[in-house]
Amino acid sequence: MRHWNLTIDAHGIAWMRLDTAGASMNKLSAEVLAEFAAQLDEFDRKPPAGMIIQSAKDSGFIAGADVEEFKALDKPERAQEIIARGWHLFNRLAAVSYPTLSLIRGVCLGGGLEISLACRYRIAVDEPATRLGLPEVLLGIVPGWGGMMRLPRLIGPQAALDMMLTGKTLDARRAKRAGLVDLAVPARLMERSAAELIRSGRPPHRPSGLPALMNHPLMRPIIAAMAKKQVAKKARPEHYPAPYAIIDLWQKTDGDPLKMPQLMQAIIGSPTTKNLLRVFFLQERLKSLGKESSFKAKHLHVIGAGTMGGDIAAWGALRGLTVTLQDQDISRIAPAMGRAAALFKKRLRDPLLRRAAMDRLIPDTKGEGIHHADVVIEAIFENLQAKHALFQQIEPSLKPGAILATNTSSLKIEDLRTALADPSRLVGIHFFNPVAMMPLVEVVAAAGTQTQAAADAAAFVRSIDKLPLPVKSAPGFLVNAVLAPYMLGAMRKLDEGVMPSVIDAAMRRFGMPMGPIELADTVGLDIALAAGQQLSDTTTAPKCLMERVERGDLGKKTGRGFYEWAKGSIANRSDVAAIPEGLAESLIAPLVDRTQALVQEGVIADADLADAGVIFSTGFAPFRGGPLNWNKTRSIRG
Numbered sequence: 001m002r003h004w005n006l007t008i009d010a011h012g013i014a015w016m017r018l019d020t021a022g023a024s025m026n027k028l029s030a031e032v033l034a035e036f037a038a039q040l041d042e043f044d045r046k047p048p049a050g051m052i053i054q055s056a057k058d059s060g061f062i063a064g065a066d067v068e069e070f071k072a073l074d075k076p077e078r079a080q081e082i083i084a085r086g087w088h089l090f091n092r093l094a095a096v097s098y099p100t101l102s103l104i105r106g107v108c109l110g111g112g113l114e115i116s117l118a119c120r121y122r123i124a125v126d127e128p129a130t131r132l133g134l135p136e137v138l139l140g141i142v143p144g145w146g147g148m149m150r151l152p153r154l155i156g157p158q159a160a161l162d163m164m165l166t167g168k169t170l171d172a173r174r175a176k177r178a179g180l181v182d183l184a185v186p187a188r189l190m191e192r193s194a195a196e197l198i199r200s201g202r203p204p205h206r207p208s209g210l211p212a213l214m215n216h217p218l219m220r221p222i223i224a225a226m227a228k229k230q231v232a233k234k235a236r237p238e239h240y241p242a243p244y245a246i247i248d249l250w251q252k253t254d255g256d257p258l259k260m261p262q263l264m265q266a267i268i269g270s271p272t273t274k275n276l277l278r279v280f281f282l283q284e285r286l287k288s289l290g291k292e293s294s295f296k297a298k299h300l301h302v303i304g305a306g307t308m309g310g311d312i313a314a315w316g317a318l319r320g321l322t323v324t325l326q327d328q329d330i331s332r333i334a335p336a337m338g339r340a341a342a343l344f345k346k347r348l349r350d351p352l353l354r355r356a357a358m359d360r361l362i363p364d365t366k367g368e369g370i371h372h373a374d375v376v377i378e379a380i381f382e383n384l385q386a387k388h389a390l391f392q393q394i395e396p397s398l399k400p401g402a403i404l405a406t407n408t409s410s411l412k413i414e415d416l417r418t419a420l421a422d423p424s425r426l427v428g429i430h431f432f433n434p435v436a437m438m439p440l441v442e443v444v445a446a447a448g449t450q451t452q453a454a455a456d457a458a459a460f461v462r463s464i465d466k467l468p469l470p471v472k473s474a475p476g477f478l479v480n481a482v483l484a485p486y487m488l489g490a491m492r493k494l495d496e497g498v499m500p501s502v503i504d505a506a507m508r509r510f511g512m513p514m515g516p517i518e519l520a521d522t523v524g525l526d527i528a529l530a531a532g533q534q535l536s537d538t539t540t541a542p543k544c545l546m547e548r549v550e551r552g553d554l555g556k557k558t559g560r561g562f563y564e565w566a567k568g569s570i571a572n573r574s575d576v577a578a579i580p581e582g583l584a585e586s587l588i589a590p591l592v593d594r595t596q597a598l599v600q601e602g603v604i605a606d607a608d609l610a611d612a613g614v615i616f617s618t619g620f621a622p623f624r625g626g627p628l629n630w631n632k633t634r635s636i637r638g
């Protein structure tokens with residue numbers, strides 16, 4: 001076998017270890033499944049005492065099906081074939097006469113969980129990387145290889161639907177509590193536990209109590225109706241058909257996708273699925289841009305412990321770097337340390353890991369970290385003279401080959417670097433606010449920037465688990481440049497008399513996570529005004545914006561802007577009865593036009609990268625596949 005290693009132990013147990021050839025993560029490609037099927041044939045002839053499925057890779061258990069193969073999904077017969085392949089094979093696995101066990105360490109997603117669900121037992125290794133889930137819905141598809149049938153039977157339909165409809169994953173302990181795995185064990189005990197459990201003769205887990213009751217056929221219509229109501233709060237069927245299909249398939253066919261071929265065709269052939277797959281591949285492409293250099297950073301030095309610098313430093317420490325955080329005095333660093341502690345508390349369950357992250361984050365008022373740092377990021381006030389003075393002072397202390405980066409939003413790399421003896425080394429590494437939430441980071445190169453420096457910066461960004469987007473130096477780079485005309489355009493509509501709540505509702509309905517007026521209030525109206533003046537073609541700012549800034553009503557931070565704010569949320573949000581036809585299209589047009597123009601000007605390399613940049617920074621309706629893709633196809637209305 002090319003992808004599986006088989007060993008038979010002294011007790012006659014077959015250990016099937018998956019090591020998908022040519023891939024860093026295990027995937028269930030057609031070939032991997034065909035080899036598995038052939039091995040089951042072999043075992044039919046000569047049954048082992050048991051079979052344990054495990055990963056031979058350190059990168060995790062199984063990431064899922066091979067999404068590359070989904071590119072053929074637009075051909076109906078191929079789609080049917082892909083579904084049938086896993087459905088029949090895993091049914092066969094579930095029916096074998098010998099005991100089977102899935103030993104899960106690291107990610108176990110989609111098809112990876114479905115093969116595990118078809119085993120008699122499951123053990124998960126209790127460590128942070130272990131995550132179990134059926135995230136198919138996030139790609140616009142359904143868990144068609146038995147997940148929709150077996151997960152509800154195992155853990156009850158409500159918990160199962162919750163997982164399948166949101167794509168959320170469970171760690172080992174939660175999986176144990178839910179009944180999804182039989183045991184959650186530390187890594188050192190995993191193989192021994194697996195060997196014991198498979199020989200135990202224990203009956204397979206079945207839910208009891210309420211979850212068991214809910215599986216009764218009479219309960220199905222009620223549960224399905226409740227689930228649909230939940231889904232409807234978040235996603236409209238014409239935008240996201242897959243969650244509705246999951247509920248229907250579970251209710252009407254016990255999760256057998258082959259019994260509702262028309263529904264499956266409608267899902268698979270929908271523009272949403274095509275676009276969500278497109279977004280998946282765009283994300284893969286951004287990830288790969290971080291692989292063009294082998295640059296590795298251990299030590300990050302951040303100068304300026306304000307909103308951005310403090311949060312960049314905390315993120316770096318969370319991702320395992322040693323981070324020195326410099327500011328003028330300790331009182332300016334203290335709030336950043338407090339925010340870092342809150343971030344670690346939220347993201348790290350284990351107190352020891354939290355402690356270690358805190359230990360990696362070192363306040364540094366004297367700037368001693370600069371001498372050792374592999375990456376130095378400047379995030380001080382947005383002031384050219386201050387940044388010049390800083391660069392002159394620190395340049396002699398930099399390690400050779402260290403990245404020197406600025407987080408500037410609005411100053412030009414070309415102007416900033418004049419203070420340097422080696423201007424070619426300065427790159428922009430532009431994070432978005434809030435740092436921990438925003439996946440995208442723009443990597444900015446000007447004419448004359450060392451290609452290696454830009455490639456190293458992209459590799460660094462990827463290494464801290466962000467998505468690098470290479471852009472050329474230009475006002476607002478990509479993201480702020482496209483947001484400015486969109487937000488100003490929305491405010492001009494306010495000047496024309498449209499209500500803020502109507503504008504925001506129109507754009508949320510279009511699929512944006514937040515409307516442009518709420519976004520302006522959140523960013524701060526002073527910042528929106530400054531950015532607008534710098535980045536828009538027209539010289540006069542919208543009247544409604546200027547008035548508010550003059551009054552000192554700056555949005556969320558002052559409690560009043562276009563909305564009234566209380567405790568961090570809008571206090572006077574009103575219901576919107578009707579949204580004028582075509583409003584969303586006219587509001588989004590300036591963003592689309594500017595994105596197009598930036599591709600033409602070469603600020604961003606191509607239309608796909610531009611779409612990726614806008615989606616991963618603004619949350620632009622993923623099911624539309626990005627602004628340029630949407631504009632080209634206009635396949636989903638409303």
Ligand code: NAI
Pocket residue numbers: 303304305306307308309326327328332378379380381382383386390407408409410430431432433
């Ligand atoms: P901030 O005003 O919150 O923090 C700046 C910090 O730099 C202050 O703590 C200040 O004491 C410190 N500082 C100033 N001069 C210094 C020096 N010579 N040495 C050491 N520390 C010094 O500023 P913010 O908002 O964090 O912005 C920082 C940079 O990030 C700016 O270039 C800005 O354009 C950029 N940026 C800001 C975003 C935002 O949403 N606030 C988003 C993306 C980029």
